[in-house]
Amino acid sequence: MQSYISVNCGFPVDIKDGWREGHMFEYKNQVKYNCKQGYKLHGDIILTCEADGIWEGLVPECIPVECPHLSLPRYGTIIGSGNAYGTVLSFECMKGFKHKGSVERRCQENGQWSGDDVTCTEVSCGWPKPFYNGYLLGQKTSVGSVIFYSCDIRTNFEGSSLKTTCLENGTWSHPPPLCLGQCLIPSIPDATLNGQPDKREGVWARHGTVLNYQCKQGLVPDDNRPVRCDNGTWTSQPKCTPAACKGPPPHIDNGLRIFEGLKHNNRAKYICRNGYQLLGITDHSPYLICLYGSWSGGTPKCKEFYCPNPAVAAPLKNGNIYKRVNNGKFQFQKYITTIRHGTRLLFICDPGFIRKGPSGATCVNGTWSPSIDNPGTKCVEQNHPEFPKLWIAEEEKNREIP
Missing domain, CATH: 2.10.70.10 (Complement Module, domain 1)
Structure with a gap:
């Protein structure tokens, strides 16, 4: 029976600024190396335990991450140094220049700087806003x-x-x-300028100057608002116009007034009651005229008409003149002088006389109508008419009729 011997490659090498993954070190086992943040692995990431008990691959190392060197911006400076991971550089532009890009940049884990490149451009205020004049x-x-x-x-x-x-x-x-x-002070007809000597016709006045002027008697300023110089133009054109009358035309007794208004050239018409005569107006018209602030044409008044006493002016011979009243009549006397409009007369002849002419007259606005003068009314002697004979004389009875 064949026997096997376990192969062990031994404890793998540790690396600085990194760590290893894997705890089995026998044949065909692997370990993996990693670097901590800010470092990058240089060498083989994975080592494998071979049959000869040796780790296959080169033990890696962790080297710091570096970013490319940044160039100095024109018209600017860099505050700080280095290009390793975590390095922070700041940028400032010279006086009169402003930066475009990131004022602060950091070297990142991927070896790239954060933010954007910095450029310094000259500060320009541009031309001031245009202004008139x-x-x-x-x-x-x-x-x-x-x-x-x-x-x-x-x-x-x-x-x-x-x-x-x-x-x-x-x-x-x-x-x-x-x-x-500035505004040129104009000539103002029928007016005088008030104020300082430099405020006279033909002189240039500063912006904001108020033009004070006084119109001649009977005239007033056309516009009551102040005349002010406003950037080369007067706010209104100074002008004198005829003044309006301050009040209505004078009241009149025994009559009425009709007027158009109080403006210059407006007229007021006066009308008297029947039996009254309009007097006091200079041009013999019924009007007063508003001229330059006052009513012109006289002082109108209504004077009562009186008819002449008929007993004096045209006495009725062989008769009497009576005044008619509502409840009868009375005889006119010579001393009566106030004979008003509307008075009615009655002419009555003495017995034996008959009237020839109108039976009476009426006082109308100071005259008698019909007239009591020539031909007037007369009382003439009454003659009996001749009657035809109603009888025949005796001697005529015996006359033969041919």
Whole structure:
């Protein structure tokens, strides 16, 4: 009977910075080597126990992982050194430059650097924003560069600084100013300017200037809002216009007024009651006119009409003149002077006389209607009419009739 002898290759070699897998060391058994993190295996990963009791393969070693050397970025520096696993390098750009890429990079287990390559590019603030009525003085926009602001002629500078500097963060230290246009003081007909001597016609006024002017008597500013210079333009055109009347036209007794409004050239018409006459208006029209802030044309009033006393003006010979009233009549006397509109007369002749003409008259706006003058009413003597003979005389009875 044949006997077998067990082959044992012995305890395999341990490696630095790594470990071994496998605990059986007889013929055909295998062991596997691994490296700890940050190291990579150099040599055979697996060893096999052969029949001659020797491990087949080269015992490996664990060598540190290394990343490629990083180049120094132009206009920048590297903080730190080395390229082994776990090494951390930082990057900084020179003043006036900004980085693009990863500021910090780490050597990884796979032998590659984390992040992206770093480049340093020059910081530029770009040209300041354009502004109206002005211009820039300067040629560069890099960090530390200075640009000067300047305004056109006939404008005023309003801003925090006459210059601006490009900062490291890519912004300008001061914003562009406002160059606000001046306004030419105009000629204002029928007005005088108030204020400082420099505020006169033909002088340029600064932005924000308020134009104070006073219109001649009877005129007022066309717009009550302040006239202000706003960046080269007046907010409104100064102008004097005729003033409106401050109140309605004067009241009138025994009449009424009708008016269009209180504006310049508006008219007010006056109408008197029947029996009253409109007086006091200069042009003999029924109107007052609003002219330059006041009612012009006189002081209207309604004066009552009185008819002449008929007993004095045209006495009725051989008769009497009476005034009609609701409950009868009474005789007019010469001393009566107040004979108002609407008074009615009655003409009555004495006995033996008859009336020739109208039986009466009415006082209408100061005159009698119909007129009591020529031809007027007269009382003429009454003559009896001739009657035809109603009898025949005796001597005529015996007359033969042919």
